[in-house]
Amino acid sequence: MNSIANRAVLNMPVIKQLVYKDWYLNRKLLAVYVGGGIFSLSIISLGEWQFFMGAIMFITMLVAMGNHQLSVTMINERKEQTLAFVMSLPVSPADYAMAKFLSNMVLFFVPWSLLVLATTIVILLTPLPDGLVAFTLLVCVLIAVNHCICWAVTMATETEGSFLLVMIGLNCLLNPALYLLARSPNIGGHNLNGDVVWTTTATLVLLCEILAIVLLLVGTLYFRSRKKVFY
Helix, strand or coil, rough: HHHEEEHHHHHHHHHHHHHHHHHHHHHHHHHHHHHHHHHHHHHCCCCHHHHHHHHHHHHHHHHHHHHHHHHHHHHHHHHHCCCHHHHEEEEHHHHHHHHHHHHHHHHHHHHHHHHHHHHHHHHHHHHCCCCCEEEEHHHHHHHHHHHHHHHHHHHHCCHHHHHHHHHHHHHHHHHHHHHHHHHHCCCHHCCCCCCCCCHHHHHHHHHHHEEEHHHHHHHHHHHHHCCCCCC
């Protein structure tokens, strides 16, 4: 019974080391994408063409930041045989799953939150219409949903092919999703308003996005932690 209980307890010291490793490997990567996001926000209110260029660049930075991070922390571990070293440590599949959950979520959601906050401040403090706030927030959370889907698929399949397939598919679906949000009279219809407008439809969409994120993270972590082997 004691041995079973011990196996059920996560090895937090090793998990911390694995998390720190991922953070260290991604520190320069995150700086580049956060810098690109800040640069896009610095030009977004300067004119019409600057707005479109800045908006496209900002979305690109958010999407690429998440995808590149997953490639470094998960796909490359198998391609470069780093996982073999991890398996030599006193770490269980559950420890490994928790480490990948903590490292990837912090690496994405901390800079994501900073950029979303910066975007909101830019919209409210510049000549841009304040009505863009709701639409922008929903788009940013949608990008977070896409990231969590890619993470879940990568954790479940552990193959580069499935990661690339899902990543490309989600990137292709992002434009239609943006179009639908922009064309919605209860969301995009208020983009040019001088004041922030938050509708019931926007609340429902946001709740669905948050629920999707929670289900993806909790479900994937639960099932991945129950695996008895790394492969």
